[in-house]
Amino acid sequence: MQLLLLVRDVQANGHMIAQLDPLGLDVLDDLDLGLYGFTEADLEREFYLGVWRTTSGFLSGSRPVVTLREIIGKLRQAYCGAVGYEYTHITGRDKSDWLRDRIETAEPVPYDKDRRLVVLESLIRSSRLETFLATEWPTTKRYGLDGGETLVAGIEALFDRAADLGIENMIIVTSHSVRLNVMANVLQKPMCQIFIERTVRLRPVQGDGDHTPIYTGTGELHLQQGASCDLPT
Structure with missing residues (x-):
């Protein structure tokens, strides 16, 4: 039971001590074995995992x-390295198992330099757009993508994989918080068009009776726009 608690805790919270700072300036707390009733002397202790054969991931291996x-x-290799994962909040068991099978691999998934540069470029583009929007419209509700910039790289990878599988058309529906960034950086909607939609002000429309103009505006409609495009793969 102690070992199971340790494993579940790292699966759920390992991203909190993931090595995400490339400069190594962040000092993170290490895994405290004492919280689970273990000591350094237990590190060479062997555990039988046969009872976990029904689980997925590397703990269900042949050993x-x-x-x-x-x-x-x-x-540590799976959850506390250069990539952090959060998936245990997903309610569907089959969905969380599908993700765990791809996280808890025998060896880390290799990424060559070119692939890393592609991901880095996506992160920079999404982050710079959010910085610009926050600077240009500091008092406007914008539902930023801050903290979720990896979504852009993820959607781009999803599109590439879908094309490999022969899928020709895709429809995606997003929340307000990611829409502008996805339209600009994934669907390649022109920035000038996005900015024009954001700067639309109150405008008069013809009133009834006394011909008094009634002022109306777009409200949050600029966040409810869409886009379509053809992407090379």
């Missing part, structure tokens, strides 16, 4: 007996 050191090493 039923594994040391605590190996288990922690695999958990």
Whole structure:
């Protein structure tokens, strides 16, 4: 039970100690074995994982007996490296298992330099757009993508994979918080068009009876716009 609590905790919260700072300036708390009743002396202790054969991930591998050191090493590799994952909030068991199978691999998924540069470019584009919008319209409700910039790189990868599988048309529906960034950086909607829609002010429309103009505006309609495009793959 203690080991199970340790594994579940890292799966759910390992992203909190992931090494996301490329400069190494952030000092993060390390995994405290004492919270789960373990000590350094238990690292070479072997645990039988046969009872977990029905679970997915590397803990359901062909080796039923594994040391605590190996288990922690695999958990660190999967959840506390340069990429953090949050998926345990997903209610569907089949969906969370599908993600865990792709996170808890025997070896980390390799990314060559070219692929890393593509992801970096996507992150920079999405981050710079949010910075510009926050600076240009500091008092306007904009539902920013701040903190979720990886979504842009993820959608681009999704489109590429869909094309590999022969899918020709896709329709995506997004929340307010990501719409502007997705339209600009994924669907390649012209920035000038997006900015024009954001700067539309109150405008008069003809009133009834006394011909008094009634002023109306777009409200949040600029966040409810859409876009379509043909993307090369």
